[in-house]
Structure formats: C-alpha cells, structure tokens
Amino acid sequence: MIDPRLGHEFPFxxxxxxxxxxxxxxxxxxxxxxxxxxxxHAVALQAIEVSGSRITAMAQTVGxxxxxxxxxxxxxxxLGYVNRAVDSADRRAQIVRLSPRGRDALSRSGVILAALSxxxxxxxxxxxxxxAVSVLRAIRxxxxxFEHFEGWFGGR
Amino acid sequence: MIDPRLGHEFPFxxxxxxxxxxxxxxxxxxxxxxxxxxxxHAVALQAIEVSGSRITAMAQTVGxxxxxxxxxxxxxxxLGYVNRAVDSADRRAQIVRLSPRGRDALSRSGVILAALSxxxxxxxxxxxxxxAVSVLRAIRxxxxxFEHFEGWFGGR
DNA sequence: TCTAATAGACAATCAGGTTGACGATCTCAC
DNA sequence: GTGAGATCGTCAACCTGATTGTCTATTAGA
Numbered sequence: 001m002i003d004p005r006l007g008h009e010f011p012f013x014x015x016x017x018x019x020x021x022x023x024x025x026x027x028x029x030x031x032x033x034x035x036x037x038x039x040x041h042a043v044a045l046q047a048i049e050v051s052g053s054r055i056t057a058m059a060q061t062v063g064x065x066x067x068x069x070x071x072x073x074x075x076x077x078x079l080g081y082v083n084r085a086v087d088s089a090d091r092r093a094q095i096v097r098l099s100p101r102g103r104d105a106l107s108r109s110g111v112i113l114a115a116l117s118x119x120x121x122x123x124x125x126x127x128x129x130x131x132a133v134s135v136l137r138a139i140r141x142x143x144x145x146f147e148h149f150e151g152w153f154g155g156r
Numbered sequence: 157m158i159d160p161r162l163g164h165e166f167p168f169x170x171x172x173x174x175x176x177x178x179x180x181x182x183x184x185x186x187x188x189x190x191x192x193x194x195x196x197h198a199v200a201l202q203a204i205e206v207s208g209s210r211i212t213a214m215a216q217t218v219g220x221x222x223x224x225x226x227x228x229x230x231x232x233x234x235l236g237y238v239n240r241a242v243d244s245a246d247r248r249a250q251i252v253r254l255s256p257r258g259r260d261a262l263s264r265s266g267v268i269l270a271a272l273s274x275x276x277x278x279x280x281x282x283x284x285x286x287x288a289v290s291v292l293r294a295i296r297x298x299x300x301x302f303e304h305f306e307g308w309f310g311g312r
Numbered sequence: 313t314c315t316a317a318t319a320g321a322c323a324a325t326c327a328g329g330t331t332g333a334c335g336a337t338c339t340c341a342c
Numbered sequence: 343g344t345g346a347g348a349t350c351g352t353c354a355a356c357c358t359g360a361t362t363g364t365c366t367a368t369t370a371g372a
Contacts (some may be wrong), residue, residue, distance in 0.1 A: 004266065004270035010177065013292040014292065016300075017295040018171045019308075065330060066350080066370075091303045113163030114164075126232045138276065138279055141176065150330085151329080151330090156231055246319075247371065
C-alpha cells in the first residue's frame with residue numbers, strides 16, 4: 001500500500017516537473033539565440049513533417065482549429081522559423097517548411113532536453129530515471145501524441 | 157548515458173500522465189455527484205484553509221489576481237462548494253469556508269487520487285512507482301506549491 | 313482624528329482560442 | 343467538358359478567462 005497522501009501530491013509532481021523542464025528549456029533556448037520562441041511555437045514546429053506540412057494537417061495534429069494554427073504559423077513565419085510556399089500540386093494549399101533557423105531551434109531543443117534529462121538522471125541515478133520513464137509511459141498509456149488544453153482546465 | 161531521444165519524449169510523458177490522471181479524477185468525481193467541478197475549482201478549493209480564507213489570500217496562494225479568484229469563488233458559491241461570510245474582525249473582508257459539499261468533493265478527490273495512484277502502482281510495482289515519485293520530486297525540486305499557467309504556454 | 317493601506321467589486325481591455333462564412337481551387341461523376 | 347460538392351486558408355465576429363485600473367468601504371496607525 002502506498003501512502004494515500006501521495007494521491008494529492010502526485011498530480012502536482014507531474015505538472016511541476018513538466019513546468020520546470022519547459023522553463024529550463026526555454027531559458028536555454030533564449031540564451032542560444034531563440035528568445036522569442038514560446039512553448040506553443042515549439043509544439044507547432046514539431047508538427048511539421050520533414051517534407052513540409054499543410055496548415056490544416058498541422059492543426060489536426062496538434063488539435064486546434066486551422067485558424068488558430070494559421071495564426072501560429074504566421075507568427076513563426078514572422079520570426080523566421082518557417083517558410084511558406086503554395087503547394088504546386090494544389091494551389092489552394094500552402095506547404096509549411098522548417099527554415100534553417102527552425103531546424104536549429106528544433107535540434108537545439110532536442111540537445112537541451114536530452115542534457116536536462118541526463119542531468120536529472122545523473123542526480124537520481126540512471127536506472128531510477130529510466131524506471132520513472134517507464135512508470136510515466138504506463139500511466140500515460142495510449143494518450144494522444146499532442147495534448148490539447150484549451151478550455152480544459154477552466155470552464156466556468 | 158540515457159538515450160538522447162528521451163529528451164523530446166520526456167515532457168510529453170509528464171504532461172500526458174498529468175492530463176490522464178486529472179481526466180480520470182474528474183470523470184470519477186462527476187460519477188460521484190460532482191459533475192460541475194472543474195480542475196480550476198479543485199485547485200481553488202485546496203487553497204482554502206480549514207479555518208477559512210480570504211479571497212485575496214487564496215488569489216495569492218494560487219497565483220492569480222484577486223478579481224479572477226473572486227470570480228472562481230463566486231462560481232463555487234453558486235455550486236454550493238463554499239460559503240462566504242463577512243469577517244467579523246474586518247468588515248471589508250469575506251471569509252470563504254468549505255461547505256459540507258466542498259469538504260465532500262475534496263475528500264473524494266483524495267480518495268480517488270489515492271486509488272488511481274495505487275492502481276498505477278499495482279501495475280508497475282510499488283517500488284517502481286515510489287522510485288518515479290522520488291525522481292519527480294527531484295526534478296520539481298523547490299517549485300511553487302501551485303503552478304500558475306496563464307499566458308505561460310502561448311504569448312504570441 | 314487624519315492619513316495611508318487594504319478587501320473586494322465594477323469596468324474596460326487583452327489574448328488566445330472558437331465557429332461561421334467566404335473565394336479559390338480541386339475532385340469526381342456524369 | 344462541366345457542374346456539384348468538398349477542401350484550403352482567410353476574414354470577421356464572438357467567447358472565455360484572465361489582466362489592469364479605479365472605486366467604495368473599512369481598517370490600522372501616527
């Protein structure tokens with residue numbers, strides 16, 4: 001039997017660890033030349049396939065309306081993280097592609113997150129860390145790849 | 157050395173596990189007679205001290221403006237989860253107290269979350285689960301008791 | 313008793329999302 | 343071919359949940 005008081009603590013542990021991880025990621029991204037990149041941008045960047053993606057497809061992947069995704073993509077374009085081009089095969093559509101800067105941001109994110117994970121693994125022990133990963137995988141189970149939170153937490 | 161690809165997965169594991177846990181909590185709370193209780197309400201309820209709290213104090217605890225907290229408390233009053241009374245010692249202030257229904261919701265939350273944690277611990281093994289807890293505690297470190305997310309994820 | 317600070321309500325505003333409607337374009341059955 | 347219907351991305355209107363600024367009532371303290 002685990003301590004029943006853990007019940008109330010556990011969600012806070014999860015969200016707190018998430019928050020701290022993402023805060024550290026963006027602090028280091030900012031220091032590495034990406035001060036304007038917000039978490040929501042990083043999520044959108046990850047929804048872009050290597051061959052380029054349509055806005056509608058990205059919206060569906062992330063779980064927001066295409067209008068919302070269009071706005072985010074517009075901002076990413078402004079910031080130089082993506083390029084847009086009309087799809088030669090379908091002139092209604094745009095193909096959104098990562099720019100070199102976008103690729104840089106994404107690969108740096110990977111490096112930073114890997115380093116952060118490694119740092120935490122060093123502190124608690126690698127096998128402990130991997131145990132935590134497998135526990136989280138079990139809890140998360142077959143959830144969606146991207147979580148959509150709009151209006152989820154609140155709602156009057 | 158842990159697999160560098162874990163870096164990108166880890167935040168999604170955390171947020172996915174959190175989301176799943178809270179979703180299950182509120183599904184069971186709804187089935188137990190609390191269908192209108194949202195996560196944001198549960199957070200506010202937890203910010204009420206046993207002897208009663210002022211709105212301003214709750215706002216500070218949770219990390220939102222007092223106006224926002226006043227609205228949430230108003231809703232909780234509507235729903236019958238709290239009672240408000242003028243503070244006899246300071247007639248500007250209100251004392252917000254949990255109603256019996258509020259106490260029921262909070263104690264049920266505890267029971268449900270403990271059961272969910274126990275269920276996951278049963279699946280992965282109690283010692284594995286406790287290892288995960290200590291890893292999360294290490295990552296979360298000395299973060300605030302309540303995480304405040306408004307405007308954190310997005311921001312143009 | 314006068315002044316500064318505080319509790320909470322009201323109003324205006326903002327941000328980030330939503331839905332609905334639209335023009336342009338594509339697909340497909342005929 | 344061509345006409346009907348679906349789909350892509352934009353524009354506009356709106357909703358929600360937060361924010362800041364302002365206000366009154368009240369309290370605390372010199």
